[in-house]
Amino acid sequence: MTFPTTIHASVGESIIHKATRLFAGCVADALHELLQNARRAGATRVDIRRFDRDSATILRIRDDGRGIADPTKLLALGDSGWDSDIARSEDPAGMGVFSLAGRHVVIRSRPADAEDGWQVTIPPQEWESGEPLELVPAIIAKGTEIEIELSKAWIDELGEAVKNAARFYPLPVFYGEERQAHEAFLKEAVRVENWNGCSIGVFLDKYTPHREQARINFHGLTVPCRLPHVHDADGGRGWYAKVDIVDAKNLQFVLPARKEMVQNTALDALREACQAAIFRTIAREGHHRLSYTQWLRARELGISLPEAAPFLHLWTPRIAETNDIFPGERIAGEPMVIMPTLSANIEQCVDRALKSADGLGGSPVRAMLEFAGYGWYNALPRVLGLSFQVETDNETFHYDDGASVPDDVDSGRVGAITLELAVRATADSEEPADILAFPADVLIVPTDCCSDLDDVAILLGTDCAITPGELASLLEASCFWPNEDCDADSHYTQQAAFEMQARFAANMLLLGEDAAVLERVREALRQHVTWLIPKDRAISMQAVNHLVEAAFADNDDAPSVDAAE
Numbered sequence: 001m002t003f004p005t006t007i008h009a010s011v012g013e014s015i016i017h018k019a020t021r022l023f024a025g026c027v028a029d030a031l032h033e034l035l036q037n038a039r040r041a042g043a044t045r046v047d048i049r050r051f052d053r054d055s056a057t058i059l060r061i062r063d064d065g066r067g068i069a070d071p072t073k074l075l076a077l078g079d080s081g082w083d084s085d086i087a088r089s090e091d092p093a094g095m096g097v098f099s100l101a102g103r104h105v106v107i108r109s110r111p112a113d114a115e116d117g118w119q120v121t122i123p124p125q126e127w128e129s130g131e132p133l134e135l136v137p138a139i140i141a142k143g144t145e146i147e148i149e150l151s152k153a154w155i156d157e158l159g160e161a162v163k164n165a166a167r168f169y170p171l172p173v174f175y176g177e178e179r180q181a182h183e184a185f186l187k188e189a190v191r192v193e194n195w196n197g198c199s200i201g202v203f204l205d206k207y208t209p210h211r212e213q214a215r216i217n218f219h220g221l222t223v224p225c226r227l228p229h230v231h232d233a234d235g236g237r238g239w240y241a242k243v244d245i246v247d248a249k250n251l252q253f254v255l256p257a258r259k260e261m262v263q264n265t266a267l268d269a270l271r272e273a274c275q276a277a278i279f280r281t282i283a284r285e286g287h288h289r290l291s292y293t294q295w296l297r298a299r300e301l302g303i304s305l306p307e308a309a310p311f312l313h314l315w316t317p318r319i320a321e322t323n324d325i326f327p328g329e330r331i332a333g334e335p336m337v338i339m340p341t342l343s344a345n346i347e348q349c350v351d352r353a354l355k356s357a358d359g360l361g362g363s364p365v366r367a368m369l370e371f372a373g374y375g376w377y378n379a380l381p382r383v384l385g386l387s388f389q390v391e392t393d394n395e396t397f398h399y400d401d402g403a404s405v406p407d408d409v410d411s412g413r414v415g416a417i418t419l420e421l422a423v424r425a426t427a428d429s430e431e432p433a434d435i436l437a438f439p440a441d442v443l444i445v446p447t448d449c450c451s452d453l454d455d456v457a458i459l460l461g462t463d464c465a466i467t468p469g470e471l472a473s474l475l476e477a478s479c480f481w482p483n484e485d486c487d488a489d490s491h492y493t494q495q496a497a498f499e500m501q502a503r504f505a506a507n508m509l510l511l512g513e514d515a516a517v518l519e520r521v522r523e524a525l526r527q528h529v530t531w532l533i534p535k536d537r538a539i540s541m542q543a544v545n546h547l548v549e550a551a552f553a554d555n556d557d558a559p560s561v562d563a564a565e
Contacts, residue, residue, distance in 0.1 A: 023099040023257055027154040031165040032221050032258075033096035034061050034146060038171070039219055041065025043143065045172040048162055050150070056104075057150045059158065064143040067111035071118055071135055074107065098256070101127040104149040108138045169220030185217035185244050191281045195273045197248035202281040206231060206238040216261065218245045223253065225261050228275040230282070232289035233308070233370035234327070239281060241274035272301070279303040292373030310376040312365035315339040317347035319477050327366060335362030337423065338382035342401045345444045345478035350386065352474070353419040353440035360436065361423070378427040385422045388443050390459060391415035405445050411458040411509060417443050442466060444478045453479065453498075453505050460509065471506035472499065 023029045031048075038046050043065035050059050068074060074097060097107075102124050110117030119138035126133060150158070159175075166173035166180035173180045186192055189201030208229045209215065214222035231238035245251055250266035253259075261267050279298040282288050282305060289308050290298075298305045314328030323344060337360055342350070354364060361381060371377040387400035392414045397406055417440040422433040441464035445457040456479055460466070466474075480502075482494045489497075500523060507516035533539055538553040 023101070025102070026161075027150075027157045028161040028164065029257055030099040030148070031061075031161055033099045035165055035169055035171075035173070035220060037096055038063035038065055038144070039169075041067070041144065043171060045174065046169075047174045049176060050155075050158065057155055059148045059150050059154070060145060061148075062143065062145045064141070067114070067117070067142055067144055068107075068109040069111040069114075071109070071120065074120070075122075075133075096256075098127070100146075100148060103151075106147040107144070108140045108146075109144040110138070110140045110142055112142050165220065167220070168217050168222060185222070186242060189242070191277070191284070193273075193277045193280070195270075195277070197246050198251070198270065198273075199244040199246065200274055200277045201242045201244070202278050203240055203242060204237060205240060206235060208238070209240050215241070216243045216245060218253070218258070221253075221258055223258070223260055225267075227271055228278060230275065230278045230290065230294060233291040233294075233368060234289055234313070236289055239278045241277060243270065243274065276301045276303060279305065291370035292377075293370070295374070307374045307376060308371055310374075312336055312338070312368060315351075315364035315366045317351040317477070318342075318344040319348075320344035320479055320481050321477075325366065331363045331365050336365045336380055337362045338367045338380050339364045340367060340383055340385070342386075345446055346386075346401050348474055348478045349388070349440060349443050350419060352442060353438050356441075357438040359438070360421075372427065380427075381423055381425050382427065383421050384424050384433050387420055388440060389416075389418040389420055390443060391417075399443065399445060405457050405459075409457060409459070411456075411505075413460045413462060413464070415462060417441065417459060417461045442471070442474065444475060446479045453501050456505075458505065458509060466510070468503065468506040468510050471510065472502040475502040475505065 023033075035046060038061075041063065043063035045064060047062045048059070049062075050057065052058070100122075104124050105122045106119065107122070108117055108119045117138040117140040118135050119140075120133050120135050122133060148154075162173070162175045163180060166175075167183060168185045169182065172182075186199060186201030188203065190204050191202045193200045193202075208231075211226070212224050215225045215227050216223050225243075227241050227243070229238060229240040248266070248270075250264070251270060252262040252264065252266070254262055275297070279301060280303055282290070283298075283303055286306065287309050288305065290305070292308075295305055295308070309332075311330050311332035314331050316326055316328040318325060318341075325341065341347075354360060364383075365380075367382070368377070385400070387398045387403075389396060389398055390405075390409075392409060394408070395406065397409075398420075399405060419438045419440045421436045421438070423436055424433045425431060439461070441461040443457075443459040445459070446455065453475065456475070458471070458475070476495075476498060480495065480498045482488075482491050488494065500520070503523070504516055504520050507519050511519075539550050540553045541548065541550045543549075
């Protein structure tokens with residue numbers, strides 16, 4: 001078998017037989033293509049009308065542009081017929097009219113320098129046949145007029161499609177007698193830069209724009225595109241870019257429908273230009289909370305930014321139910337000590353110990369690893385690690401995040417609990433960390449992350465003066481985690497059950513079994529019984545071995561001491 005010595009790219013004639021599949025077949029695509037052609041032809045306005053003729057609904061699109069001088073180019077797939085300037089700046093594909101493929105279309109046009117116009121009728125079946133279509137003379141003013149027989153789907157979509165097509169289109173568009181609303185694509189930008197035939201608008205928004213949001217505009221044709229979003233490390237502000245393409249030949253759209261950008265070096269350069277525009281916008285403000293990585297990136301692009309504003313948020317303990325980190329008040333201009341992020345039960349107990357102690361050397365603040373590298377952040381002292389030392393009658397052990405207590409340790413009072421913190425003076429210090437010790441009165445150690453206190457060790461220091469209510473609240477903050485299975489009780493029911501269990505556990509430890517049982521009974525009566533008792537009446541009750549006796553008191557004005565309120 002003999003092979004040729006060369007090959008070359010070509011377009012097979014059979015492609016014309018697939019013309020109806022070049023576009024999605026929606027009226028929005030057709031409007032965008034026809035409006036772009038009108039603009040390239042130098043039109044000053046576009047008129048769109050819908051009317052009924054015989055039994056059909058017709059859409060007429062009329063422009064006052066230069067007209068189509070060579071009608072043979074009209075259905076030449078891939079041959080646009082535009083002059084060299086348009087071809088250079090806009091990359092026309094010569095496929096726009098095929099957005100009408102498969103529909104009954106009448107096209108009339110008259111070039112500006114011609115005395116007569118021409119008309120061609122394209123039946124639905126002739127778009128793919130390749131058969132010759134007759135051109136006939138037409139009386140028409142300068143420009144181009146296209147009539148399209150509408151399907152029901154196009155009729156339903158037409159009003160919204162016209163509005164969207166005209167929104168950012170640079171020429172006046174009239175639908176019937178009404179001029180369609182127009183707005184600048186970069187409206188509300190906080191700053192606009194010109195770059196290589198584009199206008200880059202910088203917008204302020206803390207959230208990343210949705211991936212389907214239009215980010216690039218080409219004379220009214222808008223497409224989504226992944227462009228930079230720069231945001232403060234702590235979520236305060238964010239900046240993103242949108243681009244108006246005016247004359248940028250190297251930025252190309254995926255043909256024929258132009259619904260996305262070609263991923264090429266020009267688009268990479270545009271993304272870098274957008275990022276630089278954002279950094280320049282931030283530099284003009286003079287302050288920011290960008291991460292150190294973003295700060296370095298700005299410097300790589302030749303943009304000098306100050307360091308991030310030197311403040312952090314007060315360290316507040318996490319809550320088991322959400323496990324989220326909630327920033328406390330802003331701390332600035334005073335000594336700070338960076339705290340690590342640990343499990344909720346550890347942070348809750350650490351917070352209690354630090355509130356009753358002095359000597360940490362500054363306000364505890366939440367770590368922001370995104371700021372590591374800034375001079376002011378690296379200069380702050382920081383807690384490298386911490387643990388609780390627990391002394392019992394039999395032994396001394398240490399408990400830190402993720403550890404468990406010895407098997408023979410039960411809830412109750414222990415000899416002493418001490419919080420030990422390893423503190424380094426700065427991020428770059430080569431000196432050994434200082435060990436700071438603070439007395440602690442409570443340590444809560446769950447053996448599993450669940451809403452059950454049966455497997456939770458509650459250790460109290462000898463001098464612990466916590467109240468039952470405080471301990472119950474501490475238990476809930478440290479341990480409550482709702483079961484989110486579809487067959488589980490509601491969040492409210494689970495939380496109410498845990499609160500009752502926490503109060504009972506706190507009362508057992510602090511008040512003794514009798515007091516705990518009585519309070520549990522009172523709670524049950526308050527929740528499930530008191531609503532049955534008539535207003536201003538009193539009932540005395542006695543329960544022994546599951547036998548319950550109840551009677552209205554002889555003196556309703558003097559309820560018994562243990563009666564539910």
